[in-house]
Amino acid sequence: MSLSKDANDFLERCVWPRVLTQMERETTYHALYQRELQTGTLICHRQEIADSWIGVMTGFLRVQDTTADGKPFMLTGVAPSGWIGEGSLLKIEPRRYEIVATRPTKTLHLPRATFSWLLDRSIPFNHFMLNHLNERLAQFIGMAKYDRLFGPTARVARGIASLFHPVLYPNSEPALRVSQEELAWMVGVSRQRVNSAVHTLQEEQLIRIGYGSITVLDLQAIAQYV
DNA sequence: TCATTAAATTGTT
């Protein structure tokens, strides 16, 4: 079976393969395939039936929809080590959103057939999936709350915290490659506001700003920032 | 390895 070394390293960092039996893991790994996307590539189109569960090895994905007047707006971002699209696999209906790579990105895909096969036979996989969905739900609820109650700096903090979510993105590296522009899209504020927000957060020793990257120094404080 | 250049990103108005 011919997964790249990158893919194997990536899978070792993921949680769900660990809950499978040896046999299930082998079958699953055999079905996985890899894609490399250039900046701006649409990986999932709106209205199409989802055909795979998508893991981000490197890069960054933007999940977006468009408003009535045609302006795209970002729903969330997917950082490396995150998986997206399970919601569209659990039902058979057209996607309501589209997914775009915001930079060169490597993805790993688990085909729908294999995904369903795991759901049908593995209780541990179902437990993983429930937990995964629950964490994502909590994330969206948190986002809605912050949008209504707190100012832009807190929302930026919320956005950063969500990308460092230990369950959704079990990343080993402390630094995340995300530009301030990507953060701005994600949180729904201007890039200028993100710029000033990250400087405020840096002064408070909560994060460190890098060129095209953010390092979280105190995840606990970032997640609760008001 | 170093210097040069282009591209990306940040910082500021």
Added chain:
DNA sequence: AACAATTTAATGA
């Protein structure tokens, strides 16, 4: 939104 400054990545001697 526009512009300048800065950092990185790529290229070639």
